[in-house]
Amino acid sequence: MVNFKINNIDVSVEENTTILQAARKYHIDIPTLCNYPDLEIKSDCRVCVVEIEGQKRLFTSCSTVAREGMVINTNSPKVLNARKTIIELILANHDANCTACPKNLNCELQTLANKLGIDKNRFPTVLEVKPIDDKNPVLVRNINRCIKCGRCIDVCKNIQAMSVLDIMGRSKDIEITPAYGKYLTDEFCTYCGQCSSVCPVGAIIEKDDTDQVWEALNNPHLHVVVQVAPAVRVSLGEELGMEPGSIVTDKIVAALNYLGFDAVYDTDFTADLTIIEEGNELIHRVTNNGVLPMITSCCPGWINFAEQKYPDILDHISSCKSPQQMFGALAKSYYPEKIKKDPKDIFVVSIMPCTAKKYEAKRAEMSVDNVNPDVDVVLTTRELGKMIKQMGINFDSIKGEEFDKPFGITTGAAAIFGATGGVMEAALRTVYEVVNKEELKDINFTDVRGTKGLKEAEVDLGGTKVKVAVAHTLANAKIVCDQVREGTSPYTFIEIMTCPGGCIGGGGQPYGTTSEVREKRIEAVYQVDEDMSIRKSHDNPDIKALYDDYLEKPLGEKSHKLLHTHYKARNK
Amino acid sequence: MIEMKVISKRFGKVDPLSIDSYIKHDGYKGLEKAISNHPSHIIDEVEKSKIRGRGGAGFPTYIKVRALSKEAGKKYIVCNADEGEPGNFKDRMIMENDPHSVIEGMIIMAYATGAEQGYIYIRGEYQIAMNIMKETIKQAKDKGFLGKNIFNKGFNFEIEIRSGAGSYVCGEEFSLIESIEGKPGRSRTKPPFPTEKGIHNLPTLINNVETFANFPYIITIGGDKFAQIGTNSSTGTKLISLSGNVKKKGLYEVPFGTSIRDVIFKLGKGVKDDRKIKMVQLGGASGPIIPEYMLDMSIDFDRFENFDSKTGTGAIIVIDDRFDIFDILLTNMKFFVHQSCGKCAPCREGHIQIVNLLNKFINHRATEKDLMSLENLANVIQQTSLCGLGQTSMTSIISSLRYFRDDYFAKVRY
Numbered sequence: 014m015v016n017f018k019i020n021n022i023d024v025s026v027e028e029n030t031t032i033l034q035a036a037r038k039y040h041i042d043i044p045t046l047c048n049y050p051d052l053e054i055k056s057d058c059r060v061c062v063v064e065i066e067g068q069k070r071l072f073t074s075c076s077t078v079a080r081e082g083m084v085i086n087t088n089s090p091k092v093l094n095a096r097k098t099i100i101e102l103i104l105a106n107h108d109a110n111c112t113a114c115p116k117n118l119n120c121e122l123q124t125l126a127n128k129l130g131i132d133k134n135r136f137p138t139v140l141e142v143k144p145i146d147d148k149n150p151v152l153v154r155n156i157n158r159c160i161k162c163g164r165c166i167d168v169c170k171n172i173q174a175m176s177v178l179d180i181m182g183r184s185k186d187i188e189i190t191p192a193y194g195k196y197l198t199d200e201f202c203t204y205c206g207q208c209s210s211v212c213p214v215g216a217i218i219e220k221d222d223t224d225q226v227w228e229a230l231n232n233p234h235l236h237v238v239v240q241v242a243p244a245v246r247v248s249l250g251e252e253l254g255m256e257p258g259s260i261v262t263d264k265i266v267a268a269l270n271y272l273g274f275d276a277v278y279d280t281d282f283t284a285d286l287t288i289i290e291e292g293n294e295l296i297h298r299v300t301n302n303g304v305l306p307m308i309t310s311c312c313p314g315w316i317n318f319a320e321q322k323y324p325d326i327l328d329h330i331s332s333c334k335s336p337q338q339m340f341g342a343l344a345k346s347y348y349p350e351k352i353k354k355d356p357k358d359i360f361v362v363s364i365m366p367c368t369a370k371k372y373e374a375k376r377a378e379m380s381v382d383n384v385n386p387d388v389d390v391v392l393t394t395r396e397l398g399k400m401i402k403q404m405g406i407n408f409d410s411i412k413g414e415e416f417d418k419p420f421g422i423t424t425g426a427a428a429i430f431g432a433t434g435g436v437m438e439a440a441l442r443t444v445y446e447v448v449n450k451e452e453l454k455d456i457n458f459t460d461v462r463g464t465k466g467l468k469e470a471e472v473d474l475g476g477t478k479v480k481v482a483v484a485h486t487l488a489n490a491k492i493v494c495d496q497v498r499e500g501t502s503p504y505t506f507i508e509i510m511t512c513p514g515g516c517i518g519g520g521g522q523p524y525g526t527t528s529e530v531r532e533k534r535i536e537a538v539y540q541v542d543e544d545m546s547i548r549k550s551h552d553n554p555d556i557k558a559l560y561d562d563y564l565e566k567p568l569g570e571k572s573h574k575l576l577h578t579h580y581k582a583r584n585k
Numbered sequence: 586m587i588e589m590k591v592i593s594k595r596f597g598k599v600d601p602l603s604i605d606s607y608i609k610h611d612g613y614k615g616l617e618k619a620i621s622n623h624p625s626h627i628i629d630e631v632e633k634s635k636i637r638g639r640g641g642a643g644f645p646t647y648i649k650v651r652a653l654s655k656e657a658g659k660k661y662i663v664c665n666a667d668e669g670e671p672g673n674f675k676d677r678m679i680m681e682n683d684p685h686s687v688i689e690g691m692i693i694m695a696y697a698t699g700a701e702q703g704y705i706y707i708r709g710e711y712q713i714a715m716n717i718m719k720e721t722i723k724q725a726k727d728k729g730f731l732g733k734n735i736f737n738k739g740f741n742f743e744i745e746i747r748s749g750a751g752s753y754v755c756g757e758e759f760s761l762i763e764s765i766e767g768k769p770g771r772s773r774t775k776p777p778f779p780t781e782k783g784i785h786n787l788p789t790l791i792n793n794v795e796t797f798a799n800f801p802y803i804i805t806i807g808g809d810k811f812a813q814i815g816t817n818s819s820t821g822t823k824l825i826s827l828s829g830n831v832k833k834k835g836l837y838e839v840p841f842g843t844s845i846r847d848v849i850f851k852l853g854k855g856v857k858d859d860r861k862i863k864m865v866q867l868g869g870a871s872g873p874i875i876p877e878y879m880l881d882m883s884i885d886f887d888r889f890e891n892f893d894s895k896t897g898t899g900a901i902i903v904i905d906d907r908f909d910i911f912d913i914l915l916t917n918m919k920f921f922v923h924q925s926c927g928k929c930a931p932c933r934e935g936h937i938q939i940v941n942l943l944n945k946f947i948n949h950r951a952t953e954k955d956l957m958s959l960e961n962l963a964n965v966i967q968q969t970s971l972c973g974l975g976q977t978s979m980t981s982i983i984s985s986l987r988y989f990r991d992d993y994f995a996k997v998r999y
Contacts, residue, residue, distance in 0.1 A: 071969050
């Protein structure tokens with residue numbers, strides 16, 4: 014143990030603890046800016062400096078390891094002055110027009126400035142306004158707001174192994190940008206949005222599509238339907254002031270009804286449908302010497318990644334569309350028939366934890382009539398939060414409501430799509446029972462749960478032990494993909510999710526998604542599963558009815574037309 | 586004579602492109618002696634010599650050397666020849682006049698620490714020095730001083746040249762390491778220090794050219810004897826790059842403890858046209874500016890630390906009374922605006938504002954508040970910057986605020 018003093022408080026921590034960690038343990042607040050819990054220590058912003066007795070310089074508490082006998086002051090006049098000066102310097106080179114920024118009141122720089130009592134800046138602005146990169150359908154990079162903290166570089170390089178963003182130039186001309194100052198569209202960007210999730214300011218944000226939704230809602234000719242992804246119900250609460258891990262399924266339905274949607278549906282339904290189609294595809298591949306291992310296809314970031322970086326293994330990816338797109342296809346085909354409306358008058362909105370879903374919905378192949386997109390607008394969890402606030406809905410007190418029919422009944426298997434390992438577990442619940450023709454004794458496949466980057470499990474399918482794997486983050490996806498590419502993959506079925514923790518850690522989720530928050534959301538996901546009366550997709554009576562009524566059979570002709578897709582190699 | 590030629594003793598006497606000429610002038614004698622002893626003996630001698638790094642920071646060399654020798658596995662030795670500090674030309678002179686002394690020093694260090702790979706990181710503009718060093722390495726290799734099984738002692742050592750690309754900050758050790766790795770020159774968070782995690786995160790010893798050139802001499806005469814040269818806190822000699830408004834600009838070598846006045850007047854023969862000295866900048870752009878009345882200060886690491894500066898590179902820039910202090914400060918600060926790597930906030934943003942504030946003084950638009958802002962900002966940049974650049978760039982501002990405060994007041998608008 015190391016014993017030392019912070020602000021005259023005796024502190025005792027384990028060896029190799031930084032001053033910041035030690036201070037937090039003792040509830041001493043040291044402000045930080047570039048620091049982010051799950052990322053590298055960068056010590057670039059210098060905001061977390063503290064004074065160490067006997068030293069002339071100030072030291073960054075995030076990177077300085079506490080030593081025996083240190084006497085540390087975290088808020089001496091010298092420290093407070095330095096901190097304030099640094100924030101003023103940063104603000105002087107930042108587009109600080111806060112009310113014109115989507116991160117207003119949600120901005121770490123703004124909060125810090127407020128906390129440090131900065132109500133005027135001693136330094137004049139030196140901002141040289143540069144063009145905004147909004148040439149893609151998903152992310153907007155506004156360099157004028159960038160404070161060069163490097164979090165986005167870190168997450169893109171170390172978590173996603175993509176390195177799309179890096180620092181260019183030097184000194185005051187430094188810019189965080191794709192190589193050669195190109196646009197994101199020119200680069201191998203998967204649009205996972207993790208950069209936007211960790212950005213402390215509004216320098217990288219998702220493209221705001223809420224106006225399109227308001228317009229549709231106010232158009233009397235349109236029948237506007239909305240689908241809500243599994244991971245949104247355990248995270249939207251945070252956006253509206255609730256604790257991480259709050260389950261708000263019925264409140265979301267009520268709020269969406271209040272916003273004026275004509276029907277509110279659950280993506281969980283098409284998640285169940287995905288399991289039926291994908292499960293049957295897996296069985297088909299296994300029994301017909303098909304291409305194995307099969308890899309899941311629900312995650313649009315992963316699909317972008319595969320098409321760009323692993324074009325040679327595309328036939329390993331399940332041909333199933335994602336639940337979002339299965340819903341879209343049904344909403345523009347089966348659904349209008351059912352409610353006797355022209356498909357052109359149906360407007361489909363989805364609420365996703367994801368930024369890449371915006372791109373997925375715009376893919377040309379995601380259109381049943383080959384003209385109009387099946388999903389018209391994709392909103393992130395954050396954007397829905399914004400609309401709820403705009404409408405003045407008191408989310409805390411709104412009374413819960415139920416999803417609409419005909420896509421009404423969903424299962425626990427669909428609910429767990431939101432967590433890493435969830436799709437795998439849901440598929441195994443179904444595939445096991447279909448292949449082995451016996452009921453699972455324990456439907457909880459706990460081996461594939463949890464936040465470990467790579468997970469493995471073994472399942473008995475028709476007398477053969479089959480290995481499956483689950484990977485989340487693209488850095489981990491790379492590991493399993495390399496095995497597939499080299500033909501050394503020991504697995505039969507692989508689940509890949511782009512974002513850490515799966516969709517609950519998606520790029521469109523509420524800000525402040527740290528591993529701690531992710532754990533709470535995952536806990537909530539499995540809670541939702543446990544609370545469901547039906548927990549296996551193939552037991553969903555509405556799915557059965559859909560096949561009887563319309564689709565006929567899994568992997569059938571209609572399924573192929575509506576629920577399956579194809580992939581092609583891309584070089585950006 | 587106040588000069589004492591140790592490092593520069595062969596300047597002009599040996600053919601820099603001839604290893605034989607170097608050997609004839611006692612070259613590689615230090616190496617020969619070094620390898621006849623146990624490696625730990627060399628480190629003991631370096632410790633006894635009390636030599637401190639000649640790159641500016643003045644860190645006790647033996648601590649780094651011993652730290653590297655204790656690391657297992659692959660490790661590196663780097664000679665920092667990215668002499669970018671304005672007003673300095675000593676490293677270039679060593680490389681151009683007596684290049685083998687640097688190689689010899691590096692081989693001695695390789696033997697002492699067990700490193701098998703060395704780099705010389707040379708400032709991009711130093712093309713002549715770079716060509717000479719390349720030839721020198723080739724000659725040393727041909728003689729068997731570099732390569733495999735040197736002197737049949739079973740130790741191997743190779744040296745490669747790396748060229749800088751015009752960035753001042755690459756003289757800072759971690760930026761230099763990043764640059765050697767092929768990345769843009771931007772510093773890293775310390776600790777860990779280079780001797781723990783340097784090039785490719787492997788232990789790395791970085792010393793200045795002049796420091797390496799001292800090792801053969803230390804080994805030859807012994808650490809104790811070396812320690813008798815100079816002062817208690819700063820042993821040995823120092824190469825001084827004397828420039829500015831002096832009659833005889835050039836490189837001089839003096840023992841530590843020599844006064845600045847002696848260097849200017851006895852070696853540099855005083856100020857051109859016998860004008861008055863307005864100020865002297867020590868070390869280079871990142872060094873303090875002192876008034877004429879402080880010239881009796883001796884050249885000594887500890888004395889320099891009085892300026893909250895560690896800059897002991899040994900440049901003396903003499904500026905006569907025709908010049909305004911703000912001209913000098915503005916030139917310095919514009920230099921740092923350009924040379925900041927941009928990684929840490931106070932350095933990246935701070936220097937821009939320092940230039941803004943200086944311009945206010947120059948244009949007689951500054952108020953007393955601006956004076957306070959300048960002083961405050963300079964202190965914050967110095968106290969909080971990530972690397973040596975921002976930690977030393979404010980020395981001229983801070984020292985000028987101390988010794989030339991009247992010049993500021995003269996520009997303040999009331």
